[in-house]
Amino acid sequence: QVLLVESGGGLVTPGGSLRLSCAASGFNLSDFYMSWIRQAPGTGLEWISYIKTGDSPVYYGDSVKGRFTISRDSANNSLYLQMNSLRAEDTAVYYCARLLRYDFWSGSYYHYQYVDVWGKGTAVAVSS
Amino acid sequence: EIVLTQTPATLSLSPGERATLSCRASQSVSSNLAWYQQKPGQAPRLLIYDASNRATGIPARFSGSGSGTDFTLTISSLEPEDFAIYYCQQRNSWQFTFGPGTKVDVK
Numbered sequence: 346q347v348l349l350v351e352s353g354g355g356l357v358t359p360g361g362s363l364r365l366s367c368a369a370s371g372f373n374l375s376d377f378y379m380s381w382i383r384q385a386p387g388t389g390l391e392w393i394s395y396i397k398t399g400d401s402p403v404y405y406g407d408s409v410k411g412r413f414t415i416s417r418d419s420a421n422n423s424l425y426l427q428m429n430s431l432r433a434e435d436t437a438v439y440y441c442a443r444l445l446r447y448d449f450w451s452g453s454y455y456h457y458q459y460v461d462v463w464g465k466g467t468a469v470a471v472s473s
Numbered sequence: 474e475i476v477l478t479q480t481p482a483t484l485s486l487s488p489g490e491r492a493t494l495s496c497r498a499s500q501s502v503s504s505n506l507a508w509y510q511q512k513p514g515q516a517p518r519l520l521i522y523d524a525s526n527r528a529t530g531i532p533a534r535f536s537g538s539g540s541g542t543d544f545t546l547t548i549s550s551l552e553p554e555d556f557a558i559y560y561c562q563q564r565n566s567w568q569f570t571f572g573p574g575t576k577v578d579v580k
Contacts, residue, residue, distance in 0.1 A: 390517065390560060390571040404567050407474075440516055445528075458564035459507040461528065463516035 347371035347462050349441045354467030361431050365467060367424040367441030375419045378444035378456050381426045383437035384466075391437075394426065397456070408434075431471045438466040475499055475563050477572035485580040492548040494575045496561035501541045505565040508537055508546045511574075512557045520559075521546060551577070 353365040365381070381394045394415040395404040403415050414427040424441055443462035447455040476499040486492055496506065504524040509517035519528040521537035524544060534549040548555055556579055561572040 389573050390562075392562075392569045392571070395567065395569070406568055445519070445522060457522060458505075458569055459519055459522045459562065460509075460517070461519050463518075466516060 347443075349443060349462055349464035351439065351441045351464045351467035354439065354469045356470045356472065357431055358473050359432060359471055361471070362427070362429045363431065363469060365426040365428065365439055365441075365469075367426075367464060369422045369424070369443070372443070374417060374422045374424060374443075376454075377446055378458065379415075379417065379424050380442040380444060380460065381413075381415060381424075382440045382442050382460070383435075383469075384440070385434075385437040395458070396424075428469070431469075433471050436469060436471050438468050440464055440466045474568050475502060475565060475570055477561050477563060477570055479559075479561060479572040479575045481575060482573070483576045483578060485578055486551055487580045488551050488553055490551050490580075492546075492551055492555070492577055494546040494548075494559055494577070496539075496544040496546070496572050498542045498544075498563060498565075502563040502565035504540050505563055506537075506539070506544050507562045507564070508535075509560045509562065509571075510555075510557045511560065517560060548577075 348370045350368045393406045393409050396415050412430045416425045441464040442460040445457040445459045445461040478497045480495045506524050508521040511517040525537045536547045538545050558574045558576045560574045
């Protein structure tokens with residue numbers, strides 16, 4: 346069964362740091378594009394970071410660029426989000442997301458930038 | 474950044490009725506658009522990708538159409554479990570963005 350389980354959320358004061366983790370099971374995380382997407386209370390969805398396979402560049406939204414770092418650990422089959430210099434506006438539920446991949450019969454792949462597997466999310470609250 | 478606008482904000486319908494949801498992009502995204510469904514307390518679920526392709530396990534009553542800047546999600550006959558919020562999302566260029574959502578509620 347394909348599953349993503351986030352952890353590491355909690356209450357932090359402004360300027361503080363948190364590290365979110367996402368444990369994947371049922372698939373090899375290194376074979377898929379992965380992302381972190383957040384949803385502030387009662388509002389819509391914001392795509393904040395994106396990592397491809399291999400050593401490709403990573404991407405960040407303007408709202409988190411320079412403060413957040415996405416990374417991947419193949420040995421632990423896990424995705425991480427290091428969040429520094431946290432602000433009140435970073436308060437949200439953070440979702441770990443696997444991006445859709447189409448597998449051709451030939452064994453090659455096509456990676457889409459749509460989410461086909463979501464974790465349940467971990468809540469982050471930034472408040473003094 | 475490509476801005477997605479969804480209309481209407483709320484759609485009040487009865488079970489069995491047809492739902493038509495719209496998503497407009499601030500510039501062309503070709504067919505690089507998806508639709509998701511989100512219920513309270515749950516993560517979103519992928520319904521449609523590349524404008525018109527149903528994701529695995531999605532019932533045939535959900536269909537998507539459009540290209541360029543104008544897109545439509547149609548639910549042919551609403552089931553009780555379809556009352557939810559629906560978001561569109563573009564992948565044409567980074568920063569990938571979501572629309573603000575359309576809430577489909579019971580009339």
